[in-house]
Amino acid sequence: MPRPLIDLLWRDHPDAPAGGSRGPRARVSTGAVVDAAVGLADAEGLEAMTIRRLGDALGVSAMSLYTHVNSRDDLLVLMTDEAHARMDRPPYGRLGWRSRVRLVAEANLALIQAHPWLADVADERTALGPGTIAKYDHELEALTPLRLDPVTCDAALRFVLDFARAGAVAMRPRPHAADLAEHWPEWGVRLAAYLGDRHPLAQTVGAAAGEAMGGASDATLAWDFGLARVLDGLAALVR
Amino acid sequence: MPRPLIDLLWRDHPDAPAGGSRGPRARVSTGAVVDAAVGLADAEGLEAMTIRRLGDALGVSAMSLYTHVNSRDDLLVLMTDEAHARMDRPPYGRLGWRSRVRLVAEANLALIQAHPWLADVADERTALGPGTIAKYDHELEALTPLRLDPVTCDAALRFVLDFARAGAVAMRPRPHAADLAEHWPEWGVRLAAYLGDRHPLAQTVGAAAGEAMGGASDATLAWDFGLARVLDGLAALVR
């Protein structure tokens, strides 16, 4: 009964199992379900992407979706692959590895900013669909000038992608931040009272970083700083 | 009615509001609730840490917990601060910045391995309790030999902590990994058929990385690789 996830991922491939021809035709396709799910999660977050709301959006009952998708968890994998498949993959041309790595990092930042729920999906790497593999291939190609062995190359890519993910998470507005800002006039003075003159280093740096946080330029600055460190760190491999 | 979160975080501080003396004494303390929550989340994951199960574990009704904690979300913040407070903070002595940064990274790896749910908590930085601030202060101290301005120092620390978090996430067993391994005999051949000879780079590197993944030494190797890159990246600041 449940179609294997691997076949759902590759549903557009010519060799994918077509399924019998009996019975009424499906009113919605698996692809339409995935697209609607991505749209809903983009607009309102992953927790708003519920089976019932998805059914409403598609004009179909909630349970009907289980014909096209085995479970919500599987749907998350399909969504992930779909998001990866939509990414632009411009050729690298004659760019050096620094520019290439920068492109990869920025593309992943843009990816997670366009689909913030990707940061909440458990494992983006086990979505072995066409989009994810094409992305993987394209990103590995960026690292070829570094001439690394396969395992190291994979580790280097993970290093860059983990940085990009963390940067994207730091940039997205956090739910508690609003609460904190709201209560800050009251909480700030209490915190100062609790702290007294202890942890002067944390107080100094925290105050400076906190001010920068207000301007929201803080995350961008941290991104630039981190990306420079990533590139310098990788540069040590080719020296 | 709801005690401010900031006061709950600093509940052990002498200046913390004590609350009236009327009425029966509480059968459990806020600290006990937090400890039990941490234990439950450590043992069975964050999604197993439900209000009802927590009440059972403490021999108290579910709703009774709302006397000590304003909401489950607040409890997550208290748990985060508690985990931070429990961390060891050995003095750095005469260690150079490389050894210090290594210590910070490894301490955070151990932290998240001891409390995997920390990786799922939204914002670990806005838990402005005694544990979190002490941790922040101690980690900033590791970076003092680099002689960075406050904002850069904060960015550097975030860079290290984000790396450590990603490394810990890579090491923890992922839920889907078991399913994937289970179906791999069937899925592997289908995937090979779908791929054909396309994406040779991804296939080569993926196969090598996949084999390493089976041995579980993969994540450790990626950790060593990444930590070396982090240190080399930071070294470029002091040249």
Added chain:
DNA sequence: ATCAACCTTGTACGACGTACAACGTATATC
């Protein structure tokens, strides 16, 4: 015409966080 395969649907179950009101218990005040 019959059958089998397939899609769709409504209902239902057990979980979740938590609002609400009732009840019991301890101290403060007189």
Added chain:
DNA sequence: GATATACGTTGTACGTCGTACAAGGTTGAT
């Protein structure tokens, strides 16, 4: 000592979730 007040505890209930299950409708194969 009597009373008022504040506080802890509890059971019930609401709306949400994912999804198991069974019934019914629709289509092509035989």
